[in-house]
Amino acid sequence: MKQIAFYFDSSACSGCKTCQVACKDKHDLPRGILWRRVYEVCGGDWIKRGSAWLQNVVSYHMSMACNHCEEAICIETCPNAAIVKDQKGIVLVDPDRCMGCRYCEWTCPYGALQFDSNSRVMTKCTFCADYLEEGKDPVCVTACPMRAMEFGDLDELRNRYGKNSDIFPLPDAGYTKPAIVITPHRDSGKAGSRNLHIINREEVKPKI
Amino acid sequence: MNSNEWPLVFFTMLSQISVGLILGGLLLWAGAKNTGTANFDTFKKALLISAFITMGIALLISFFHLSSPLHSVYSLSNIGKSWLSREIILASLYLFSLAVCYLSLRYNIPHRNIFGHFYLASALTGIILIYAMSRVYMISTTPLWNTPATLVAFFNTTILLGGSALLLVLIIAARAKGDMPELQPLFNLLFFMISAGVFIGLLNMLLLQPDPSGIAGSFAAPELSGIWKISQTIFLLAGYSTLAWWFAFRMPQYQGSGTIILIIAITCIFLSELAGRYLFYASYYRIGV
Amino acid sequence: MKTDDPGYSPPPGNPDIVGMDRRCFMKMGALFAGGLTAFGSMLGCTDSDRRIRLPGKLQKDGTVIVRAGCPAHNCGGRCVLKLFVREGEIVRIESDDREGDDISDPQLRACIRGRSYRRRQYHPDRLRYPLKRTGKRGEGKFERISWDEAFDMISSELKRIKREYGNSAILVPYGTGSYNQTNGRQTAARLMNLFGGSLGFYNSYSWACISRATPYVYGTGVTGNQRQDWINSKYIIMWGWNPSEMRDGTNSEYFLKKAREKGARIICIDPRMSMSAVSLADEWIPIRPGTDTALMSAMAYVIISENLHDMEFIKNCCTGFDSSQMPEGLENEESYSDYIFGTRDGEPKTPQWAQQITGIPASTITRIAREYGSIKPAMLYQGYGMQRRAYGEQPVLGGCVLAAITGNVGIPGGWASGIALQADDGGPFWNIFPTGQNPVSASIPVFLWTEAILRGKEMGRGDGVIGADKLDNNIKLIWCVASNILINQHADTNRSARILSDENLVEFIAVQDQFMTPSAKFADLVMPVCTQFEMWGLEDGWKYGDEVILMPKVADPPFENKSDYQIAAGIAERLGLKEEYTQGRDEYDWIEWAVKYYRNTRFPDIPDLEKLHEMNRGVYTRPVDEPKVAFTDFRRDPDKHPLNTPSGKIELFSKTLFDMNRPDTIPPVPKYIQEWESPFGIESEKYPLQALGHHYMPRVHSTHDGIDWLEEAFPQRLFINPLDANSRGIKDGDTAMVYNERGRISIPCRVTAKIMPGVVNIPQGAWWDPDKDGVDRRGNINVLTSHRWTPLAFGNAQHTIMVEVKKQ
Ligand SMILES: Nc1nc2c(c(=O)[nH]1)N[C@H]1C(S)=C(S)[C@@H](COP(=O)(O)OP(=O)(O)OC[C@H]3O[C@@H](n4cnc5c(=O)[nH]c(N)nc54)[C@H](O)[C@@H]3O)O[C@H]1N2
Numbered sequence A: 001m002k003q004i005a006f007y008f009d010s011s012a013c014s015g016c017k018t019c020q021v022a023c024k025d026k027h028d029l030p031r032g033i034l035w036r037r038v039y040e041v042c043g044g045d046w047i048k049r050g051s052a053w054l055q056n057v058v059s060y061h062m063s064m065a066c067n068h069c070e071e072a073i074c075i076e077t078c079p080n081a082a083i084v085k086d087q088k089g090i091v092l093v094d095p096d097r098c099m100g101c102r103y104c105e106w107t108c109p110y111g112a113l114q115f116d117s118n119s120r121v122m123t124k125c126t127f128c129a130d131y132l133e134e135g136k137d138p139v140c141v142t143a144c145p146m147r148a149m150e151f152g153d154l155d156e157l158r159n160r161y162g163k164n165s166d167i168f169p170l171p172d173a174g175y176t177k178p179a180i181v182i183t184p185h186r187d188s189g190k191a192g193s194r195n196l197h198i199i200n201r202e203e204v205k206p207k208i
Numbered sequence B: 001m002n003s004n005e006w007p008l009v010f011f012t013m014l015s016q017i018s019v020g021l022i023l024g025g026l027l028l029w030a031g032a033k034n035t036g037t038a039n040f041d042t043f044k045k046a047l048l049i050s051a052f053i054t055m056g057i058a059l060l061i062s063f064f065h066l067s068s069p070l071h072s073v074y075s076l077s078n079i080g081k082s083w084l085s086r087e088i089i090l091a092s093l094y095l096f097s098l099a100v101c102y103l104s105l106r107y108n109i110p111h112r113n114i115f116g117h118f119y120l121a122s123a124l125t126g127i128i129l130i131y132a133m134s135r136v137y138m139i140s141t142t143p144l145w146n147t148p149a150t151l152v153a154f155f156n157t158t159i160l161l162g163g164s165a166l167l168l169v170l171i172i173a174a175r176a177k178g179d180m181p182e183l184q185p186l187f188n189l190l191f192f193m194i195s196a197g198v199f200i201g202l203l204n205m206l207l208l209q210p211d212p213s214g215i216a217g218s219f220a221a222p223e224l225s226g227i228w229k230i231s232q233t234i235f236l237l238a239g240y241s242t243l244a245w246w247f248a249f250r251m252p253q254y255q256g257s258g259t260i261i262l263i264i265a266i267t268c269i270f271l272s273e274l275a276g277r278y279l280f281y282a283s284y285y286r287i288g289v
Numbered sequence C: 001m002k003t004d005d006p007g008y009s010p011p012p013g014n015p016d017i018v019g020m021d022r023r024c025f026m027k028m029g030a031l032f033a034g035g036l037t038a039f040g041s042m043l044g045c046t047d048s049d050r051r052i053r054l055p056g057k058l059q060k061d062g063t064v065i066v067r068a069g070c071p072a073h074n075c076g077g078r079c080v081l082k083l084f085v086r087e088g089e090i091v092r093i094e095s096d097d098r099e100g101d102d103i104s105d106p107q108l109r110a111c112i113r114g115r116s117y118r119r120r121q122y123h124p125d126r127l128r129y130p131l132k133r134t135g136k137r138g139e140g141k142f143e144r145i146s147w148d149e150a151f152d153m154i155s156s157e158l159k160r161i162k163r164e165y166g167n168s169a170i171l172v173p174y175g176t177g178s179y180n181q182t183n184g185r186q187t188a189a190r191l192m193n194l195f196g197g198s199l200g201f202y203n204s205y206s207w208a209c210i211s212r213a214t215p216y217v218y219g220t221g222v223t224g225n226q227r228q229d230w231i232n233s234k235y236i237i238m239w240g241w242n243p244s245e246m247r248d249g250t251n252s253e254y255f256l257k258k259a260r261e262k263g264a265r266i267i268c269i270d271p272r273m274s275m276s277a278v279s280l281a282d283e284w285i286p287i288r289p290g291t292d293t294a295l296m297s298a299m300a301y302v303i304i305s306e307n308l309h310d311m312e313f314i315k316n317c318c319t320g321f322d323s324s325q326m327p328e329g330l331e332n333e334e335s336y337s338d339y340i341f342g343t344r345d346g347e348p349k350t351p352q353w354a355q356q357i358t359g360i361p362a363s364t365i366t367r368i369a370r371e372y373g374s375i376k377p378a379m380l381y382q383g384y385g386m387q388r389r390a391y392g393e394q395p396v397l398g399g400c401v402l403a404a405i406t407g408n409v410g411i412p413g414g415w416a417s418g419i420a421l422q423a424d425d426g427g428p429f430w431n432i433f434p435t436g437q438n439p440v441s442a443s444i445p446v447f448l449w450t451e452a453i454l455r456g457k458e459m460g461r462g463d464g465v466i467g468a469d470k471l472d473n474n475i476k477l478i479w480c481v482a483s484n485i486l487i488n489q490h491a492d493t494n495r496s497a498r499i500l501s502d503e504n505l506v507e508f509i510a511v512q513d514q515f516m517t518p519s520a521k522f523a524d525l526v527m528p529v530c531t532q533f534e535m536w537g538l539e540d541g542w543k544y545g546d547e548v549i550l551m552p553k554v555a556d557p558p559f560e561n562k563s564d565y566q567i568a569a570g571i572a573e574r575l576g577l578k579e580e581y582t583q584g585r586d587e588y589d590w591i592e593w594a595v596k597y598y599r600n601t602r603f604p605d606i607p608d609l610e611k612l613h614e615m616n617r618g619v620y621t622r623p624v625d626e627p628k629v630a631f632t633d634f635r636r637d638p639d640k641h642p643l644n645t646p647s648g649k650i651e652l653f654s655k656t657l658f659d660m661n662r663p664d665t666i667p668p669v670p671k672y673i674q675e676w677e678s679p680f681g682i683e684s685e686k687y688p689l690q691a692l693g694h695h696y697m698p699r700v701h702s703t704h705d706g707i708d709w710l711e712e713a714f715p716q717r718l719f720i721n722p723l724d725a726n727s728r729g730i731k732d733g734d735t736a737m738v739y740n741e742r743g744r745i746s747i748p749c750r751v752t753a754k755i756m757p758g759v760v761n762i763p764q765g766a767w768w769d770p771d772k773d774g775v776d777r778r779g780n781i782n783v784l785t786s787h788r789w790t791p792l793a794f795g796n797a798q799h800t801i802m803v804e805v806k807k808q
């Protein structure tokens, strides 16, 4: 089976969040729901040596939606079988089946599932399935001023850009086998040594 | 912890109490047979009603926790994979089984010992239910939950609160019937059950509880507030020692101030468990972003 | 500004494009819901004023897709939006989808603000009716009046002020809310010029120093190559430049990405690790704000001492490099090299010296100097933030000189630095709506308008007045269009508020806006303006670009909103100037006029308006295959193509500046001068932190403040280094009070290592929102800024301030 996937170039992403808002506009998402959101990662320290400031600060961005995982834990956990994978490999929530128990939200390690208290069901990135149907590209991909995103067949993207799919702060790809290919930012390897962390927590609103 | 998780706190605790009641009843049933003391029959109706109502309330709460409750008709769709689906069906089966037991008593249906079979079935379903309930939380992406401590904690609550609740049921039933000194050996059994619960609870707290500080991740692991942990321990010890004192000196006087002391003891134990359950939900931590 | 073309009359309407009003359109939507072409199929719905005319296919769901320019605020970009319009409402916004997206003609992809425009367009707080002040000035109490009353009110006040004081008491202040021709301050400026004029001003809040200083070195502001040339560069210094966030022309950040892909090394010198530093640079070099000229001087020291400068270019094309190159009669004055090596002041500008000032390790300074001196070709691109500072002229001159001595001028992949308008024609026009000549000849530096309120009659050359020796008036009437400068964007908000609330100073204030802005609250008359989707308009690039973007009207103005042009025309009627003002044109006609104007100037091949609209691409572009390089001719033959400087060469030493005889503040060679509010001054004892207010992603200045999707993405915060936060007991998310002598702000903190210790940042543009104690609750940095101006350009130095922060 083919698996549709995102490609994300973290080395070129400026964190401008145009993708985030493009998605909100396309899907009319209220404040608080971010099918795509952008994590700002930072680490490093400052010290003063004489009159000079020394620093090893690192930073980069991760734009993240649902990764339409090959082993989607959300599908496994939903009691209602309201989350399904379609023929293209898109993972979709069926609002007519979802009972809003919010269990899946606990399990997805990408924060993709977001509860809409108006429609009272779980929502998430649909890969703009309606657009794909019409032969158009997902809006977040075409929105990016840095042209830092693409989409396509997972294997093809891997052939072109390598296999990386779990730079910090993403979980080990082994958990769900996410359908994403990432070009890492040069700073992403410095997790341990520089105390990397997400510094824009309030903007990405993790539901804890 | 999110406020929308309070219903889950009560759902899990109440269903564990219900199952605990049934399991405690089983213990007393066997105990009564062996010691030849008062008949299980004298309180089995009260016991069943309590277990049924507790579980009923639990399910009701869980139902209201759903945002689109009408769609719960699909909740058995994923029994093959989803522990939540399994939990839901087991909870329903358990309640059904309790209902059959109760009805067989109410309408006095002697047929093939329906009561006995269904009582055993309830106990068994209950145990599996508690197991499934634990598994619901043992998600690979939530390392603080995905440990045997969850399983132990849920069964521990079942024993501890079930035993305590049964004690209350028994007292109330006894009060209704007047002084029943022959219940004493059963009280001893229950005391044993509760003590086991306390012991396991303490062991779980000391040995099995995962340490959130060990987790490094994108979002810092939850800070488990000391106040809750301390209250959990203090309430447990206070409740248990009061209970022990009651057993040692006041047990026969369940007509009067003794009951109040007993109620205080059991409330303390309940509060301790509540704090523990709060901590459990507050320790929600998922890997990733 | 080229003059009006009164002889031009519009061609008759093209029958292929048919106007329709909204009702009509809905009817058609219902009739042709099968996906017919909306275009051309609705004769009979023709609307005589040709208002809403949507090209494009009618979709099944009743939507029509119209490509249009993103409202032309002063945002740093100019992009194409793809509007989904259904029953007169914009229901979705996407962006440029032209095929190809080639570097010679890349898509003009919108940013987060353009994509979220629906939230501004349909914001519940949009103004609805003309309003008259009822409470005290600035109190924000108003009552609804009719347009007739509004027009009467402003026109009678204009006449009164003209009669009592004269035209020079009228000001149409700086305002950058709209550059789409028929909305914006230019519409008011045109009327005032017909009315006898108003007080002139020159310069901008954006780049006062850089536009003024660059010509002292190069004789022109057109010092930039076309951007497609950037991919030829091998080394790029983004000096205080943050194109990822402020764009500096749509696609600038993308061109840099391409340059990097082709092997350019990019470094970023900025006190903040900006979005550009993160996504475009190979290295971030944090610098103490206001010390750039020290770093530049030390780089020159390394470059010259290690012989990395381009001696041949300096010989042929520059003057003032050393004592052998000094202007006649000034041979003994301090040349550029003299300053660098300290021959006169005894202070060689070594990396060690610069380390003490800039905070950058000397070894780093030496390294980047070597890199810039030896990697060819190289670009030193200057942002505008560091010239919006005390002595902001100096880093401009310093950057130009560095580019010159390394020989990076006039070559592909190089960059002359300075303001760098695009070769070879200076790039986009921004405004072509003809404002005509101002009969009032006196002009003040734009930043000094509050001075002209307080002491206009005392202002002369020493205050930067040009066109007259002295002003003959204080400002008595302000007609403020598309601007939030009165309160929010000018320095020292509390001071501005004090001045404006005094009705004896300015006697009448009218504000035209879409929202009740802090400035509008100080108006006597507020007039509601439609958005740029609700009228015809047209825009070109922001600083760079080779395109014209169409802005067709797609929706009716809600309630009683009118375009700025309609409002000006209404006032013109009361002043008896309607015919002169409108020349019989509505907005559409003016846009037709504007397209023709482009045909006569930059784009001879541009189709006419009807055709452009019918094509529905949103934009007419001229692809750039061979990017132009500034100073090519000059470099080839400096004698035949002399520069417009006194010497005809690149002036590393300026005799003109020397003759001003103010060596401490306006030296003839670029020098580091300690700022008037500095961590090295005594003021730092009370206020130890330098505060920046950078141009923030979710806003265009104050425009877009309070839009939910934008606030969610980029909340207004104080950015502070962990060291400064810890020493003040501040944790991430805490609310802090930021203050100095001029005011106080209460604002939540974001603790981040991405800003240098000793520096905090409150992104500029948040709406001033004082509580009863005068503490601003929203975080408008101008509460803290100083209205002191720079010595040469009379420019705003709003980035130069010291503050203290304490936990609340
Ligand atoms: N998103 C957005 N984009 C915009 C605008 C907007 O409001 N929002 N406004 C537009 C307009 S009108 C203009 S004029 C431009 C303005 O563009 P700029 O003036 O270039 O923008 P700023 O953010 O003021 O400053 C740019 C950078 O300079 C840094 N800086 C400040 N002081 C110093 C210093 O002393 N030395 C050095 N090396 N760096 C320093 C800041 O940290 C910032 O990252 O932006 C345009 N683009």
Ligand SMILES: Nc1nc2c(c(=O)[nH]1)N[C@H]1C(S)=C(S)[C@@H](COP(=O)(O)OP(=O)(O)OC[C@H]3O[C@@H](n4cnc5c(=O)[nH]c(N)nc54)[C@H](O)[C@@H]3O)O[C@H]1N2
Pocket (backbone or CB within 6 Å): C073, C074, C174, C175, C176, C177, C178, C183, C184, C205, C206, C207, C388, C481, C482, C483, C484, C485, C486, C488, C489, C490, C491, C512, C513, C514, C515, C517, C529, C530, C531, C532, C564, C693, C694, C695, C700, C701, C702, C703, C764, C765, C781, C782, C785, C798, C799
């Ligand atoms: N501290 C500090 N202050 C600064 C700066 C800084 O860096 N630091 N930057 C300065 C710079 S570079 C600039 S350019 C100025 C910008 O200052 P302003 O020119 O005042 O720009 P805005 O704040 O965007 O205000 C524009 C107003 O126009 C309104 N508007 C938008 N579209 C239209 C329209 O079509 N018609 C009408 N009538 N109104 C419209 C908006 O609602 C908004 O209120 O700010 C300056 N102020």
Ligand code: SF4
Pocket (backbone or CB within 6 Å): A065, A066, A067, A068, A069, A072, A073, A074, A075, A091, A107, A108, A109, A110, A111, A112, A113, A124, A176, A178
């Ligand atoms: S990212 Fe989360 S929601 Fe999406 S498929 Fe994977 S597990 Fe499911």
Ligand code: SF4
Pocket (backbone or CB within 6 Å): A077, A078, A079, A080, A081, A082, A083, A093, A097, A098, A099, A100, A101, A102, A103, A104, A105, A121, A122
């Ligand atoms: S919230 Fe909906 S989709 Fe998620 S697990 Fe519950 S029923 Fe399934």
Ligand code: SF4
Pocket (backbone or CB within 6 Å): A022, A023, A024, A026, A027, A035, A036, A065, A066, A124, A125, A126, A127, A128, A138, A139, A140, A141
């Ligand atoms: S693919 Fe569509 S739904 Fe998914 S994040 Fe992108 S825009 Fe949103």
Ligand code: SF4
Pocket (backbone or CB within 6 Å): A012, A013, A014, A015, A016, A017, A018, A019, A020, A038, A061, A063, A143, A144, A145, A146, A147, A148, A149
């Ligand atoms: S639009 Fe592109 S550059 Fe901007 S945040 Fe999204 S992925 Fe990054």
Ligand code: SF4
Pocket (backbone or CB within 6 Å): C070, C071, C075, C076, C077, C078, C079, C109, C110, C111, C112, C113, C114, C115, C247, C250
């Ligand atoms: S850069 Fe300017 S023109 Fe382009 S989308 Fe953003 S706000 Fe609109």
Ligand SMILES: [Mo]
Pocket (backbone or CB within 6 Å): C074, C205, C206, C207
């Ligand atoms: Mo500006």
